[in-house]
Amino acid sequence: MDFTYDSEQNDLREAVASLLARAYSDSENRRKVTTTDPGFDEKVWAQLADMGLLGLPFAEEHGGMGAGPVEVAIVAEEIGRVLAPEPFVEAVVLAGGLIDAVGTDAQKGELLEAIAGGTSLPTFAHAEIGARWTPTASAVTATETGGSWTLSGVKEPVPHGARADVLVVSAALPGGGTGLFVVQGDATGLTRTGYRNHDGTRSANVRFDGTPATQLGTGGDQTQAIERAQAVARIAYAHESVGAMDTALRTTVEYLKTRKQFGVTLNKFQALNFRAADMYVSLELARSIALWASVVQLSDGDVVTAADRARLTTSRTGRHIGKDAIQLHGGIGVTAEYKVGHYTSRLTAIDHLLGDGDFAADRLAAKVGSYPTVDPIGAPYA
Amino acid sequence: MQLQLSPEMQAFREEMRTFFTTQVPKEIRDKGAARHHPTKEDFVTTQRILNAAGLAVPHWPVEYGGRDWTPLQRHIWREEMQLAHVPEPLAFNTSMIGPVLAQFGNQEQKDRFLAKTANLDIWWCQGFSEPDAGSDLAGLRTVAVQDGDEWVVNGQKTWTTMGQHADWIFCLARTDPTAEKKQRGISMLVFPMDTPGVTLRPIELLDGGFEVNEVFFEDVRVPSENLIGEVNKGWDQAKFLLGNERVGIARVGGTKGMLALAKELARETTYNGRPLLEDPRYASRIAEIENELVALELTALRVVANSADGKPHPASSVLKLKGSVLQQEVTELIVDIAGPLSVASFAEEGSDVPDWARVSAPEYLNYRKVSIYGGSNEVQRVIISGTILGL
Numbered sequence: 001m002d003f004t005y006d007s008e009q010n011d012l013r014e015a016v017a018s019l020l021a022r023a024y025s026d027s028e029n030r031r032k033v034t035t036t037d038p039g040f041d042e043k044v045w046a047q048l049a050d051m052g053l054l055g056l057p058f059a060e061e062h063g064g065m066g067a068g069p070v071e072v073a074i075v076a077e078e079i080g081r082v083l084a085p086e087p088f089v090e091a092v093v094l095a096g097g098l099i100d101a102v103g104t105d106a107q108k109g110e111l112l113e114a115i116a117g118g119t120s121l122p123t124f125a126h127a128e129i130g131a132r133w134t135p136t137a138s139a140v141t142a143t144e145t146g147g148s149w150t151l152s153g154v155k156e157p158v159p160h161g162a163r164a165d166v167l168v169v170s171a172a173l174p175g176g177g178t179g180l181f182v183v184q185g186d187a188t189g190l191t192r193t194g195y196r197n198h199d200g201t202r203s204a205n206v207r208f209d210g211t212p213a214t215q216l217g218t219g220g221d222q223t224q225a226i227e228r229a230q231a232v233a234r235i236a237y238a239h240e241s242v243g244a245m246d247t248a249l250r251t252t253v254e255y256l257k258t259r260k261q262f263g264v265t266l267n268k269f270q271a272l273n274f275r276a277a278d279m280y281v282s283l284e285l286a287r288s289i290a291l292w293a294s295v296v297q298l299s300d301g302d303v304v305t306a307a308d309r310a311r312l313t314t315s316r317t318g319r320h321i322g323k324d325a326i327q328l329h330g331g332i333g334v335t336a337e338y339k340v341g342h343y344t345s346r347l348t349a350i351d352h353l354l355g356d357g358d359f360a361a362d363r364l365a366a367k368v369g370s371y372p373t374v375d376p377i378g379a380p381y382a
Numbered sequence: 383m384q385l386q387l388s389p390e391m392q393a394f395r396e397e398m399r400t401f402f403t404t405q406v407p408k409e410i411r412d413k414g415a416a417r418h419h420p421t422k423e424d425f426v427t428t429q430r431i432l433n434a435a436g437l438a439v440p441h442w443p444v445e446y447g448g449r450d451w452t453p454l455q456r457h458i459w460r461e462e463m464q465l466a467h468v469p470e471p472l473a474f475n476t477s478m479i480g481p482v483l484a485q486f487g488n489q490e491q492k493d494r495f496l497a498k499t500a501n502l503d504i505w506w507c508q509g510f511s512e513p514d515a516g517s518d519l520a521g522l523r524t525v526a527v528q529d530g531d532e533w534v535v536n537g538q539k540t541w542t543t544m545g546q547h548a549d550w551i552f553c554l555a556r557t558d559p560t561a562e563k564k565q566r567g568i569s570m571l572v573f574p575m576d577t578p579g580v581t582l583r584p585i586e587l588l589d590g591g592f593e594v595n596e597v598f599f600e601d602v603r604v605p606s607e608n609l610i611g612e613v614n615k616g617w618d619q620a621k622f623l624l625g626n627e628r629v630g631i632a633r634v635g636g637t638k639g640m641l642a643l644a645k646e647l648a649r650e651t652t653y654n655g656r657p658l659l660e661d662p663r664y665a666s667r668i669a670e671i672e673n674e675l676v677a678l679e680l681t682a683l684r685v686v687a688n689s690a691d692g693k694p695h696p697a698s699s700v701l702k703l704k705g706s707v708l709q710q711e712v713t714e715l716i717v718d719i720a721g722p723l724s725v726a727s728f729a730e731e732g733s734d735v736p737d738w739a740r741v742s743a744p745e746y747l748n749y750r751k752v753s754i755y756g757g758s759n760e761v762q763r764v765i766i767s768g769t770i771l772g773l
Contacts (some may be wrong), residue, residue, distance in 0.1 A: 004383045253771050273767035284700050288680035299385040312673050365665035373643040382385045
């Protein structure tokens with residue numbers, strides 16, 4: 001058992017942190033970038049590609065770096081630390097991860113290389129209005145005519161759905177089950193309406209009307225692959241949350257040390273310091289379980305349950321830290337002009353993208369009677 | 383990074399598990415599993431078995447019975463012991479006065495006490511807290527005045543856990559009332575509990591048990607050689623001792639065992655025509671506690687890995703704080719599972735209420751202590767906000 005980062009991993013963290021700090025250490029810059037489409041900085045996206053980060057988890061033969069889940073976790077945490085709006089988890093980990101897991105060799109060769117090089121930005125068009133975090137699709141249906149497929153129906157909200165040039169789309173199959181399809185951004189019968197989310201990122205309404213599509217991989221029901229890819233993305237989001245929580249707490253502590261009221265700095269008030277102490281407790285618990293979930297993935301353990309555990313803890317702790325960071329700042333925390341509230345906004349968005357704490361708790365509760373105790377370094381995790 | 387224990391550590395864990403579940407008498411472990419307090423004899427029997435196998439004081443210096451284990455080995459040792467419901471080696475001996483003697487005692491004191499302390503031939507109790515010195519320990523008022531070759535001790539201690547079983551007490555007393563800082567005039571004395579002038583009054587707790595005591599000192603004469611360390615430097619020993627007290631205080635193994643019990647009890651308890659364990663509210667409550675326990679255990683493993691220099695990691699306050707809260711939540715869960723049966727605490731023969739339900743409320747009430755002792759959770763928040771966050 002070893003939960004320490006090696007020197008290469010520390011170097012990676014330093015390199016990513018330094019690149020992102022150049023872009024976003026000034027939170028005004030992030031604010032500016034997120035007010036105009038596409039909601040992130042294309043130049044920063046290209047720099048991430050130059051560093052190899054957009055191909056980080058993919059095999060070298062597909063233009064990737066062949067790195068593992070811990071390296072992905074490091075990048076996600078640094079993204080969260082400065083609230084970089086570039087869709088690393090959405091495009092690389094989730095959409096790219098699905099292509100990597102399900103795609104044919106030819107699809108991987110073509111699509112992953114373009115993602116890694118920064119020339120293609122994919123998204124996973126999966127959410128449907130009325131559905132809550134299921135691994136299945138129903139509102140978009142797939143139809144096969146003479147060996148070619150078309151899709152019809154609506155997906156929303158689709159992360160960066162208007163900007164993405166490749167859509168990995170889940171759709172109900174004629175014979176039952178959920179299939180995965182690739183739709184090009186310029187396909188006929190595709191209508192995309194993008195908008196801004198509260199956290200500055202973008203989503204879209206994506207309408208398919210007899211839109212031509214290609215099967216991802218060899219076809220058939222892909223529910224398990226979707227479940228697993230979402231689990232891996234939940235783990236990456238756990239790290240993005242930890243990075244965001246870390247800055248939210250750090251910013252709050254700085255504020256308590258400098259802001260004066262009643263003639264003294266706020267850290268003279270024990271009621272406030274105690275709340276900061278509780279935020280620290282939450283952060284450390286979240287950090288532990290997020291890192292563990294990545295190491296479970298590395299060990300090829302039960303990644304779906306590990307992701308639910310990480311999701312539950314980071315949901316509860318993210319809400320705790322996000323809300324108290326604003327409260328301890330007072331009115332300024334609610335403004336868009338000061339950075340701390342943006343962290344709460346992003347934590348809230350992450351919390352609802354792939355399942356909230358209650359969702360994860362329900363799934364864990366359903367199994368809680370089937371084993372006496374949890375051994376996090378034993379089966380089924382190790 | 384790696385999740386699995388190394389083959390050596392897996393073998394070590396297996397060795398510990400086998401030892402605790404085969405070498406410690408079953409009737410003692412069953413008592414722990416049924417949530418009953420071990421008796422004095424249970425503690426003595428167990429500690430002597432452990433000591434004979436070199437498992438009572440692994441964290442002591444090697445020359446006094448220590449094993450030079452890594453922090454991970456110590457963690458595994460403690461967790462397996464708790465999971466097997468083995469009464470742990472008496473903390474007053476092995477975690478408190480033993481390490482203090484090994485660190486601050488002179489050779490004569492080490493020779494005189496350490497072997498007997500490890501083997502529980504001497505049962506120690508702690509004379510720290512006083513009626514007006516709880517979290518503010520340095521405010522203690524018990525005094526020791528030098529008279530020839532002796533110290534004369536007067537004052538009162540309280541919360542002295544299992545003092546009624548104790549042979550000796552280690553005690554903080556004020557030896558320089560004129561010291562500028564109240565921490566500077568304190569010394570540590572040790573003496574037998576049957577010394578003339580020592581009287582003990584057991585305090586009944588909410589659970590009906592007698593776990594703690596008041597101890598009164600009236601002109602108790604203690605030989606000078608029974609002063610540990612230097613005169614007026616006792617606060618150093620106290621801080622050292624309290625730092626050690628927090629190690630292992632997360633009690634993950636013990637809480638895991640209680641939660642496993644809670645699941646069994648919820649399975650056997652019927653509510654609305656189905657096992658309580660299948661009630662969504664209960665299943666979810668158990669899942670939330672269990673997940674927090676996973677996060678706590680992983681934090682403990684991280685802290686263990688980063689405390690190789692022997693000093694407690696600053697984040698050990700997190701372990702104390704969260705560990706105590708989770709222990710309390712599980713005892714609360716069990717009293718809720720018992721529901722209406724939980725009131726029958728002291729039922730005897732002739733009652734149909736099962737034993738676990740009888741002990742559930744007393745245990746829940748008793749466990750309010752865990753967020754108070756070992757530095758109250760509010761003291762831990764002071765440490766976190768001050769030492770870690772710099773507030």
